[in-house]
Amino acid sequence: MLTRTTLTVAGLLVLAVAASAQNPGPGRGRGRFGPAAGNAAAPGGARFLGAEAGMPGRVVKNAPYSADMVTESTQTLADGNHIRQSSTAKVYRDTEGRTRREQSLNALGGLAPTSNLPQVVFINDPVAGFNYALNPQNRTATKSAWARPGRGGQAPGSNQSMTRLRQQSVDRSAANAGRWGRGAAARQNIKSESLGRQTIEGVPADGTRTTMTIAAGQMGNEQPIQIVTERWYSPDLQTAVLSKRTDPRMGETVTRLANISRAEPPNSLFEPPADYKVAEAGNRTGRPAAPPAQH
């Protein structure tokens, strides 16, 4: 009797441990977009849950265009290895300042290296006062309120977090500039020079090269570190058509516009298609994991 009871208890314990060790199955994620919004995850890969359009940096009116935006990033490691990332997007802007970005999601900076994530469309509509993130795969859209760009903008939900993120990045850059020196000393560390005007992808653009130097010993570096940024800005489009940033610590990143068209994009591009199911963006219920400790 006692032996039989012991075996039964041991069996129950083994079953409980085995059941608890199972991973959540597909569709059990906590995203508010629910299982229907996600794509099937590749083994060891990522699963798309949804998207939310953020705020534009600024609203540009009377400068419509469309173009392909290609970004290529290359990093060379100390052992000679290379890390290459690329991103392509189709961008549109109309006369009213509404924008649309059809963005491919590749490896997401190494977070999802083996995944086949869908394309996402982000629409910013300052005229109607809404942002949309479209998922063409599932024909769904997430709608959020548009908030005026700027430090004082009161954006709801994740937009608020992104606004604060952007501001903190700017503040951090200012703090770094202060750390590297003030006044004349700071100006010696950052030099800008004009590269003149050139026609790039069929539009005239003004070039500027900015060189920032981190002096030797400033951050434990034996030799000075030079961070060089070349930016070709189109006054007509009011955007950069080519930018190249070289940082020996982080590699080289080139972003360029190709196939530029200055024709007015159709209005239909700046609103969700009629057959899309539109849902309001809500606040998250989960709590972010605390960042890892800085040592």
Added chain:
Amino acid sequence: MPELAHQAEDGPFEHVRECPACAALLNRQRTLASGLRRLAADWRCVEAPARVESKLTAAFLGQAGLTVLRPATRWWVPVATWATAAAAVVALAMFLARDRHVVPAHRSTSSRVELAAVEPPADLETLGDSSDADNDFIPMPNAARIEPNEDLNLVRVEVPRSAMIALGYAVSEDRASEPVEAEVVLGADGLARAVRFFD
């Protein structure tokens, strides 16, 4: 040894003194008895388990045709056993369920085997204020800084927990393949700028 037993009533030692054969027998008996007593003393700590003794006793009584008395059945023994087993299963399940959440690197993980932990570069500071729970974005390694007027968008994905390692989190080996929800901020160039993970 009837002769010896008879003589013992009258005084065994008188006969033994006169009979060499009996003296030898008595001497051998004393030696044997002494040896058995010594053996018993040495093996006092070694005895058969109670269940063996009870089984032997039952077998003996059965062979001798005597009735074996069984102890009265105690109804509460199986009830208590099953209640204890159920409580143990519930406690184990609660323990395992409680342990299935994100463990930041600064928390103690001494009871787990760590797969790896990569510290972020010193110049990549956390963009979010650690005291502000609403904005715990972490800059992506080697990502360009965010410009003041840069367009930002957000993508939500579910990634393996092992993806957190590159951001400086400690991830235990047995949980590396578990999914964790992440919000990724995309810059104007479409590249990931920052990320935050959710429990």
